[in-house]
Amino acid sequence: MDKAGLLELYKQMVTIRLMEEKCEELYQKGKIGGFMHLYIGQEATGVGAVSVRQPQDNVITAYRDHGIAVACGMDPKGIMAEMFGKITGCSKGKGGSMHLADIQRRFWGGHAIVGAHIALATGLAFADKYRKSDAVTLCFFGDGATNISYFHEGLNLASAWKLPVVWICENNKYGMWTPIEKVSGVHELRQKAIAYGIPSDVCDGMDLLAVRAATEKAIAHTRAGNGPYFLEALTYRYRGHSMGDQRAYRTHDEIKKWQTEDPIGQFEDVLLKTGLPPAEIDKVDDEVKHIIADAVTFAEESPFPSTEEIWADIYADIEPERN
Amino acid sequence: MAVTTIAKALAQAMAEEMERDSRVVIWGEEVAAFGGTYGATQGLLDKFGPERVLDTPISEGVIVGAAVGAAMNGLRPIAEIMGINFAFLAMDQILNHAAKVRSMFGGQFECPLVVRTTSGGGRQLAATHSQTFEHVFAHFPGLLVVAPSTPADAKGLLKTAIRCNDPVMFVEQATMYSDKGEVSDDPDHLLPIGKCDVKRTGKDVTLVTYSKMVSISLRAAQKLAEEGVECEVIDLRWLRPLDMETIYTSFKKTNRAVIVEEGWPTYGLSAEIAARIYAECFDYLDAPIQRVAQKEAPLPYSAPLEKYMLPKPEDVIEAVKKVL
Numbered sequence: 001m002d003k004a005g006l007l008e009l010y011k012q013m014v015t016i017r018l019m020e021e022k023c024e025e026l027y028q029k030g031k032i033g034g035f036m037h038l039y040i041g042q043e044a045t046g047v048g049a050v051s052v053r054q055p056q057d058n059v060i061t062a063y064r065d066h067g068i069a070v071a072c073g074m075d076p077k078g079i080m081a082e083m084f085g086k087i088t089g090c091s092k093g094k095g096g097s098m099h100l101a102d103i104q105r106r107f108w109g110g111h112a113i114v115g116a117h118i119a120l121a122t123g124l125a126f127a128d129k130y131r132k133s134d135a136v137t138l139c140f141f142g143d144g145a146t147n148i149s150y151f152h153e154g155l156n157l158a159s160a161w162k163l164p165v166v167w168i169c170e171n172n173k174y175g176m177w178t179p180i181e182k183v184s185g186v187h188e189l190r191q192k193a194i195a196y197g198i199p200s201d202v203c204d205g206m207d208l209l210a211v212r213a214a215t216e217k218a219i220a221h222t223r224a225g226n227g228p229y230f231l232e233a234l235t236y237r238y239r240g241h242s243m244g245d246q247r248a249y250r251t252h253d254e255i256k257k258w259q260t261e262d263p264i265g266q267f268e269d270v271l272l273k274t275g276l277p278p279a280e281i282d283k284v285d286d287e288v289k290h291i292i293a294d295a296v297t298f299a300e301e302s303p304f305p306s307t308e309e310i311w312a313d314i315y316a317d318i319e320p321e322r323n
Numbered sequence: 324m325a326v327t328t329i330a331k332a333l334a335q336a337m338a339e340e341m342e343r344d345s346r347v348v349i350w351g352e353e354v355a356a357f358g359g360t361y362g363a364t365q366g367l368l369d370k371f372g373p374e375r376v377l378d379t380p381i382s383e384g385v386i387v388g389a390a391v392g393a394a395m396n397g398l399r400p401i402a403e404i405m406g407i408n409f410a411f412l413a414m415d416q417i418l419n420h421a422a423k424v425r426s427m428f429g430g431q432f433e434c435p436l437v438v439r440t441t442s443g444g445g446r447q448l449a450a451t452h453s454q455t456f457e458h459v460f461a462h463f464p465g466l467l468v469v470a471p472s473t474p475a476d477a478k479g480l481l482k483t484a485i486r487c488n489d490p491v492m493f494v495e496q497a498t499m500y501s502d503k504g505e506v507s508d509d510p511d512h513l514l515p516i517g518k519c520d521v522k523r524t525g526k527d528v529t530l531v532t533y534s535k536m537v538s539i540s541l542r543a544a545q546k547l548a549e550e551g552v553e554c555e556v557i558d559l560r561w562l563r564p565l566d567m568e569t570i571y572t573s574f575k576k577t578n579r580a581v582i583v584e585e586g587w588p589t590y591g592l593s594a595e596i597a598a599r600i601y602a603e604c605f606d607y608l609d610a611p612i613q614r615v616a617q618k619e620a621p622l623p624y625s626a627p628l629e630k631y632m633l634p635k636p637e638d639v640i641e642a643v644k645k646v647l
Contacts, residue, residue, distance in 0.1 A: 058396070092429030103431040108395060113419050119388020120420065126389060127396035130348065130374065153385035160380060313430035314464055316488035318516055321464075321564055 003276055007284060009051055009208060010271060013043040013264050014288045016067045019076050020239075022292050023066070023083060023097075027243050031300075032083045035112075036097040039067030041238035044263030045170050046071045046140070048211030049233070052219060053138060058106045058124045060117050061140035063098035064170075064237075065110025068140060072107040074100065076295035086302035092313075093305045115141065115150035118167075122154050125163040136164040136222045138215075144175025146189050155196045155228070162227035166218045167193065169232045170205060176241045177249045193230030205235030206261045209270065325508060330500040332474040333363040333439075336481035337401065339510045341371050344399060347485060350377040351386055351403025351439075360405050361441065361500045383412035387438060391420045391490075394436040399485065404440040407494065408452050413438075421490040422465030436490045437481070442470070443496040443535055443585055444633055450621035453629075455586035457494040457534075458595075461562035467516065468562040470494040472537035474504040479514035480560060487516065496535040496585075517564035521573070525553030528643050529573040531596055532583040533559040536615075536634060540583050543639035552643065562592065570596065571603055578609035579646040583639055588616035613642035 020038045027036055039046065042064075050059055050071035061068040069079055074090065082089025083097050091099050101109035108124060111117035121139035128135040145151055146169060158165045169189055173180055181187050190200035199221065203214035211233055218229040236258040240247055247255075271281060314320040327335070341347045349355075349364060355378040358365035368376040379386050383404055390402035404410045410417065417438060424432045444453035461468040467489055471477040477495070484491040514520075522537055523544050530540045537558045544554035555573050559565070574580055580600055582593035593614035600612060618632040 090429065091427065091431070094429055095427050099427055101428045101431055103428075108392075108432070109424075109428055111420075113415055116388065116415055116420060119385045119416060120392035120395070122385060123389035123392020123394070123398075123400075124396045125392075127393045127398045130393075130398060150384055150388065153380070153382035154388070156380055157382060157385045157389060161377070313426045315467075316425065316433060316435075318467070318489070318564055 003274055006271055006274065007276070007280065009047055010267055010281070011284045011288060012047045012070055013208070013267065014285060015076060015291065016043045016047070016070045017264060018288050018292050019070065019079070019295070020066055022296060024243070026296070032097065033085070034096045034098070035063070036083070036243045037064040037241065038237065038239040039064055041258065041263070042170055042172060042205065042235045043067055044208040044267065045205040045211055045233040045235045048208040049138060049168055049215040052212055052216045056106070056133060056135040058108055058128070058135060058137040060108040060121050060124065060137065061110055062114065062117060062142060062145065063110055063112040064142070065098065065100050069100040069102070069107060069110070072102060072105045074102045074105065074107065076291055077298040080295040080299040081302050084299040084302070085304060086299055087305040087309065088298070088302040092309065115145040115148035117141070118145065118150045118154035121165050122158050122163055125158065125165045126161065129164055134223055136166055136219055138166050138168060140168045140170055142175065143169060143171040143173065143180040143189060146192050147175070147184060151192070155193060155198060158228040159196045159198050162225070164222045165228045166215065166222050167228060167230045168215070169230065170235055171232050172235050172237045174241065174249070177245070190230055190232050198228050198230045200230035200232065202232045202234065205233030206263045206266065208263060208267050324505045326503055327474055327506050328501050328503055329471070329474045329477045329495070330362040330365070332478040332506045333481055333495070334365050334367065335506070336478045336485070337364065337367060338370060340482055340485040341367070341375065343510065346397065346399045347401065348375045348377070348393070348398055349401045349403065350379050350390070352379055352381055352405050354378060354403050359403065363439070363500070364403070383409050384416060387413040387416035388420065390436050390438070391416055391424065391434060394434045395424060395432045399435045401437045401439060401485065404438060406452060407440045407442040407456065408454050410440055417460065417466070417492070418463050422463045426465060433488060434490045435488045437484045437493050438490070439493045439495065441497045442494045443498065444622045444629060445498045447624050447626055447629060449624040453622040455584070455617065457492065458562055458584070458586065458592040460492045465490070466563060467491040468494065469560060470496070470534040470562065471560065472534050472558050474502065474506045476514065476520070476560060478506050479512050483513045483516060486513065494534070499535055514560070517561045517566055519566040519569040520558045520560055521555060521569070522558045523554065523556040525555040525577070527553045527577055527579065528555070528646060529570065529577045529580045530554050530556045530583060530639065531559065531570055531580060532556065533562065534585065536583045536585055539634055539636055540639055543636040543643065546636065546640060547643055552647065554643065567599055567603070570600065574600055574604050575607050578607050581613045581615060581639065581642045581646060583615040583634060585634060586617055587619050588614050589619060591616060610646040613645050615639050615642045
């Protein structure tokens with residue numbers, strides 16, 4: 001990959017980081033409401049994996065979706081406006097933080113019922129296979145989702161029907177506030193995929209290049225018509241499960257240990273080793289600060305949806321009954 | 324026009340729509356090799372092949388979830404859930420996903436999907452396999468719910484549902500698959516969305532009902548006619564959207580109504596329709612509206628008990644006499 005390409009991936013990770021730090025601040029100010037789950041710490045997994053997809057490939061994820069949305073190329077303006085509940089948001093203010101989506105970029109959403117989108121992913125993949133397209137579906141989910149029925153039904157169906165899905169388990173060690181070891185019978189989560197006859201791999205989710213290499217291999221397997229593939233990325237969320245999480249369930253030492261492997265810091269070192277001048281990296285940082293500031297201004301200045309909007313988009317063919 | 328069964332009428336509807344539109348695919352438990360538990364997908368595998376007619380694992384969550392995903396990504400799936408009681412296992416996909424992916428993402432996603440399933444008691448299958456709760460789905464904005472009462476309606480309504488660009492719950496009654504009737508052979512014979520069908524006209528009492536209870540109500544109406552009481556029997560066809568205008572028009576003529584449903588009355592379909600009639604037609608009311616429904620107990624296996632619990636023509640007749 002050339003320097004410009006590497007710098008673009010760095011920019012995406014910094015965009016996620018700075019955007020979410022801003023979101024945290026805006027949440028505390030009451031500008032953003034509802035549940036909000038930050039991706040900070042996991043940037044290399046989403047950006048690394050999505051960076052190797054082709055334009056025809058689908059991406060779908062759970063509610064910790066800001067990072068994947070940016071990795072899919074979504075404009076922070078539409079994301080920020082969505083979190084503000086504005087009509088200019090990507091989902092017209094009806095979805096919020098957990099339900100970002102962009103059909104133009106084949107990003108089929110953040111979905112907030114744990115594991116449910118694993119089932120949707122099988123259908124997205126079926127449709128492409130049925131049309132004889134070579135598209136694959138990248139389906140992200142957390143370690144906690146490997147315990148829900150959808151995971152088992154979805155992986156089994158994908159395996160039985162040889163559906164082109166790359167399952168990407170972002171193992172960040174905790175399902176909400178509970179360590180995965182406490183609630184999963186197997187601790188190496190790929191064992192669950194092996195049970196369904198799905199080939200698998202594990203990668204360092206804090207190392208963008210490692211995620212890229214592993215995802216490339218996974219996609220190649222799936223695109224060649226061999227059915228699904230399971231990739232477990234070992235990663236860590238620096239923030240809590242959602243806003244308001246007091247982190248009593250893990251130690252500061254544990255968080256600090258993971259932060260020494262920070263995905264952005266690591267990748268900066270990679271960039272510097274290629275001979276890229278530090279000033280170019282600083283330039284990207286500045287550029288991203290402006291992008292985020294513009295996104296906040298855009299969200300602030302956009303109007304809320306009119307009350308009439310509640311009746312929009314419920315049905316395609318009929319008028320909803322109003323009360 | 325030819326006389327056929329509901330099972331065959333459904334198979335015809337699916338075959339015609341699959342012929343017409345290559346985006347229509349079918350999956351569910353035993354729908355392919357076996358031709359459907361009730362024979363409603365008989366012949367489709369041979370005609371359209373294993374890429375379009377697929378047997379699934381016994382996994383209701385992913386049967387519907389995969390159909391939602393495929394619908395979002397350009398197909399028009401028909402997902403069969405063998406019995407509505409098993410739809411409990413797919414409830415999240417139906418209510419949280421099929422019903423909401425369009426609106427919650429600001430209209431970005433389409434969900435042209437039909438979930439076919441079988442409802443109702445009368446087969447000695449005991450409490451967990453005999454329930455009637457299609458009206459529960461009708462509670463949710465974003466879904467359409469339809470339940471046919473005749474072979475002709477089954478075919479026309481299923482074709483309409485398949486061509487509809489929204490998610491439709493298509494609910495068949497378990498004991499009706501071999502009911503016979505005339506069916507249109509016009510491949511474009513559709514029935515309007517959200518319109519009732521008046522199955523019998525009458526001036527004395529309005530009977531509002533749907534699905535299996537249409538024939539029960541018609542039998543009651545026949546008996547009552549012999550006693551000089553003329554019932555108007557309205558088949559709802561669609562539980563959502565509800566065609567209240569047809570019901571109001573009839574009620575304003577008869578001033579009396581009995582609502583007949585197979586399920587339990589508490590929080591039921593008859594409660595909803597009665598409330599609407601009271602609100603809209605209060606000045607036309609000559610008697611309190613009566614509701615005929617299943618006894619409020621889990622449906623037992625034992626045949627005499629099951630028979631006792633389910634609405635019968637005599638129950639309808641008794642209710643009609645109360646409003647006269």
